[in-house]
Amino acid sequence: MKTNVIYLLVLLLVSSCASKKEVLYMQDAMTEASGEVKYNSATIQPNDILKITVETLVPEAALPYNKTSSQGMQPQNVQLLQLEGYLVSLDNTIKFPVLGEISTDNQTTKQLETTIKEKLVSGGHLLSPTVNVRLVNAKVTILGEVNQPGTYSFTEQNITLLQALGYAGDLTINGKRNDILITREVDGLRKVSHIDLTSASFMNSEFYFIKPNDVIVVNPNNPRVKNAGFVGDVGTILTIASLALSITILLSR
Known part of the structure; x- marks a missing residue:
């Protein structure tokens, strides 16, 4: 016994x-x-929120190409960065000040920096700008x-x-x-x-x-699944069968 x-x-x-x-x-x-x-670097995807800043040797020249908060100061926390960022549309584009619609399709943040910089220079907007793109969500x-x-x-x-x-x-x-x-x-x-x-x-x-x-x-x-009352594999079934047989033998004595 x-x-x-x-x-x-x-x-x-x-x-x-x-x-x-x-x-x-x-x-x-x-x-x-x-x-x-x-x-x-991950490629930019729809619904990503990008923080994009443009800088030049003359700060005032870059103002039209930057978003600022309603108080005129650059946002400091993530939530404000997201509110002031650029939302990537479902067709992989963003609407950028002055330059208009820019494609982000199959681009990383680093590649998008290069794209925006080239548009600013080739379009005669700025000389030698520095562009920073950051994913904030x-x-x-x-x-x-x-x-x-x-x-x-x-x-x-x-x-x-x-x-x-x-x-x-x-x-x-x-x-x-x-x-x-x-x-x-x-x-x-x-x-x-x-x-x-x-x-x-x-x-x-x-x-x-x-x-x-x-x-x-x-x-x-498997132990968690078994404890939850689910039968996980053949071994579990054999174990249950062995227990049932042993209990039957005990009760029959």
């Missing part, structure tokens, strides 16, 4: 625990993590088995997947670390990728750096 009870307890513990291999990050970091870090959405799911804004040009997960307070112990789902929209196309955080190989993929509007989904691991 006691032996059967111990057997049942062992089965329950084994079926509800995550192994060390499922929990640890980048277990092969010593062999897979080394390599060149390739920084990249970059965000990433993180859902699922993390401590603080939600949508997070960031101002850096490049943040990594691990940094983004850090914003959400890291994965819970129930997060499935070997199958992180990332969806990304680029130039009207949607990409979906599955990332294994238990291996450092993802650091050499295009999804190591997060791009604006990425969605990260952390699904629950």
Whole structure:
């Protein structure tokens, strides 16, 4: 009788625990993590908000090409930057003072700086202007088995997947670390990728750096699914069958 009870307890513990291999990050970091870090800039997308400033040696000459707040001062926080920014339309254009409509299609912020500068010079508007373009509404959405799911804004040009997960307070112990789902929209196309955080190989993929509007989904691991009352795989079914058989034997004695 006691032996059967111990057997049942062992089965329950084994079926509800995550192994060390499922929990640890980048277990092969010593062999897979080394390599060149390739920084990249995301292309400008519809609904992006851009802060664009134009400067010259004579500040007054650049005034017609800059937006200022109603108080005549440059905005200092992100919310004001967004209000004073240029919203990219669904056809990938912005309306710029004096120059009119400018295409942002398939351009990074750096490329758009060059485009605007060339238009200012070739059109005889300004001599040797300096143009700065900055994305001010970059965000990433993180859902699922993390401590603080939600949508997070960031101002850096490049943040990594691990940094983004850090914003959400890291994965819970129930997060499935070997199958992180990332969806990304680029130039009207949607990409979906599955990332294994238990291996450092993802650091050499295009999804190591997060791009604006990425969605990260952390699904629950098998123990979490089992605890929720769902049957996850054949092993679970066999475990349940073994428990049922053992209980039947105990009751028949």
